[in-house]
Amino acid sequence: MVTLKQLAEQLNVSVSTVSKALNNSEEISKDTIQRVKELAKHLNYQPNRMALSLKSNKTKTFGVIIPNVLNHFFAKALYAIEKEASRQGFSIITCVSNELLEKEEQSLQVLSNGSVDGFIMSIAEETQVKNSTDHISLILDQDIPIVLFDRVADLSCDKVIIDDFGASYEATKHLLSEGRKHIVLISDIEELSVGKLRTNGYLKALEENIDYKQPPIVIHVNKDNDVEASIENLFMSNPKVDGILSIDNTSGVVALHKALKKGFKVPEDLSIIGFSDENVLVFTDPKLSTISQHTMDIGKATVELLIDRLNKKNTTTHVTKTIKTNLILRGTTK
Numbered sequence: 001m002v003t004l005k006q007l008a009e010q011l012n013v014s015v016s017t018v019s020k021a022l023n024n025s026e027e028i029s030k031d032t033i034q035r036v037k038e039l040a041k042h043l044n045y046q047p048n049r050m051a052l053s054l055k056s057n058k059t060k061t062f063g064v065i066i067p068n069v070l071n072h073f074f075a076k077a078l079y080a081i082e083k084e085a086s087r088q089g090f091s092i093i094t095c096v097s098n099e100l101l102e103k104e105e106q107s108l109q110v111l112s113n114g115s116v117d118g119f120i121m122s123i124a125e126e127t128q129v130k131n132s133t134d135h136i137s138l139i140l141d142q143d144i145p146i147v148l149f150d151r152v153a154d155l156s157c158d159k160v161i162i163d164d165f166g167a168s169y170e171a172t173k174h175l176l177s178e179g180r181k182h183i184v185l186i187s188d189i190e191e192l193s194v195g196k197l198r199t200n201g202y203l204k205a206l207e208e209n210i211d212y213k214q215p216p217i218v219i220h221v222n223k224d225n226d227v228e229a230s231i232e233n234l235f236m237s238n239p240k241v242d243g244i245l246s247i248d249n250t251s252g253v254v255a256l257h258k259a260l261k262k263g264f265k266v267p268e269d270l271s272i273i274g275f276s277d278e279n280v281l282v283f284t285d286p287k288l289s290t291i292s293q294h295t296m297d298i299g300k301a302t303v304e305l306l307i308d309r310l311n312k313k314n315t316t317t318h319v320t321k322t323i324k325t326n327l328i329l330r331g332t333t334k
Contacts, residue, residue, distance in 0.1 A: 002044065017032065062118055088307060100126050101126040119147070120149065136155055147306045149302050158305040178271055180243035182241045184217045184243070231255050245272075251274075252274025252276055289327070
């Protein structure tokens with residue numbers, strides 16, 4: 001294995017100069033940094049992570065805990081977190097809670113033994129339903145920083161969110177601007193903080209519109225039941241539906257397919273807006289109008305906040321960063 005000393009000898013510079021050059025120190029000239037990095041790459045130099053950890057008491061590693069790796073939003077967020085962490089010289093260890101409180105607790109316990117410098121996590125569904133966050137507070141009490149994203153809790157830590165209330169509010173306002181008179185909201189995340197905020201945004205938009213005469217209609221789709229059957233029942237129970245807002249990742253696509261099969265002209269008879277990311281667009285014709293959550297920006301922001309916390313740039317107040325959403329109108333809206 002190539003060492004710093006060997007690099008220094010070949011370049012006829014000190015070990016300190018090599019170390020600083022590899023870390024882009026402002027004390028070292030750009031020409032020297034380039035020469036050091038070119039030789040290091042040529043000789044396949046790899047830093048000794050264990051030695052660095054012992055010297056600095058830092059692992060340069062983050063623990064990342066997500067609820068569901070099959071959910072496209074979390075898979076994309078994980079990709080963004082890894083990409084930004086790697087760019088800034090950090091590694092990640094990923095755990096999946098599978099929406100279970102116990103698995104989330106185990107992941108925090110295992111990784112908080114010195115394996116990581118801090119955590120980035122989105123809270124499991126069971127954790128939110130039971131409102132049980134003592135295991136997270138325990139980690140924070142040990143001065144191990146945590147950045148929560150998307151699904152967050154009332155804890156003293158940094159957070160990255162989107163304006164879930166505002167996103168749903170604006171989407172509903174758009175459906176109202178089209179003159180829709182029977183707008184239905186579909187959700188399979190009603191137990192989650194983000195689901196409640198999105199539902200409240202829909203309700204607020206309807207409440208404010210003095211011309212809207214129908215009561216709100218919120219359809220809760222049980223994940224354990226047949227989603228298609230639930231949405232089929234929606235159309236049977238609400239034959240006058242002319243607007244649909246789907247606040248989860250998939251039901252908007254199912255609603256579109258069902259509507260087309262039933263002879264609805266979209267968007268002439270019925271407008272549909274989903275929270276789905278671009279991964280669903282290849283499966284819809286017409287293309288689904290969506291609320292873009294800017295998942296890559298969310299992942300990047302979590303890493304930046306955690307590094308700032310580790311570098312003690314934020315020493316007192318905790319930061320909640322809100323990523324702006326966009327309503328992207330495509331073929332399922334006017």
